[in-house]
Amino acid sequence: MFARLITAALVTFLALPALAQQGPITVEGAFARASAGNAKNGAAFMILTNTSPQADRLLAAKAGISRTVELHNVVKKGEVMAMTPVEAIPVPAQGKTELKPGSYHVMFMDLADPLKEGSSFPLTLQFEKAGTVTIQVPVHGVGAMPAAPSKGH
Numbered sequence: 001m002f003a004r005l006i007t008a009a010l011v012t013f014l015a016l017p018a019l020a021q022q023g024p025i026t027v028e029g030a031f032a033r034a035s036a037g038n039a040k041n042g043a044a045f046m047i048l049t050n051t052s053p054q055a056d057r058l059l060a061a062k063a064g065i066s067r068t069v070e071l072h073n074v075v076k077k078g079e080v081m082a083m084t085p086v087e088a089i090p091v092p093a094q095g096k097t098e099l100k101p102g103s104y105h106v107m108f109m110d111l112a113d114p115l116k117e118g119s120s121f122p123l124t125l126q127f128e129k130a131g132t133v134t135i136q137v138p139v140h141g142v143g144a145m146p147a148a149p150s151k152g153h
């Protein structure tokens, strides 16, 4: 796993040094939800668009606001919907993956401080092929939903 990651990073670096900041992944509509009360965990949502003819995967995320950052999905366990950590979030070739409430999301475990509506924080996303993409994530209200519904694809 790590050897593969390092190899991929090296190949990308050697082949496309001038394009490091112009990867095939774009991130739109990112937002996090403000913390309710003293909740210790938080979540962020966004739409990942991949213009590459190769499928990619979001492997990890980093932010300074919490002790750890995990990638989660929501799956049905028996009769209840439950959040589960996932190894990666797939982004199809020339397609989109929407991270949204009830589905994939970035999870902040053990927040240093509650997330306040109106603030924002940097989030670095690590993709298997596209490398890292850093975005600024605005904090919306406690029960915020995506601004525009997905148009499907």
Ligand SMILES: [Cu+2]
Pocket: 043, 072, 073, 083, 084, 105, 106, 107
């Ligand atoms: Cu979660």
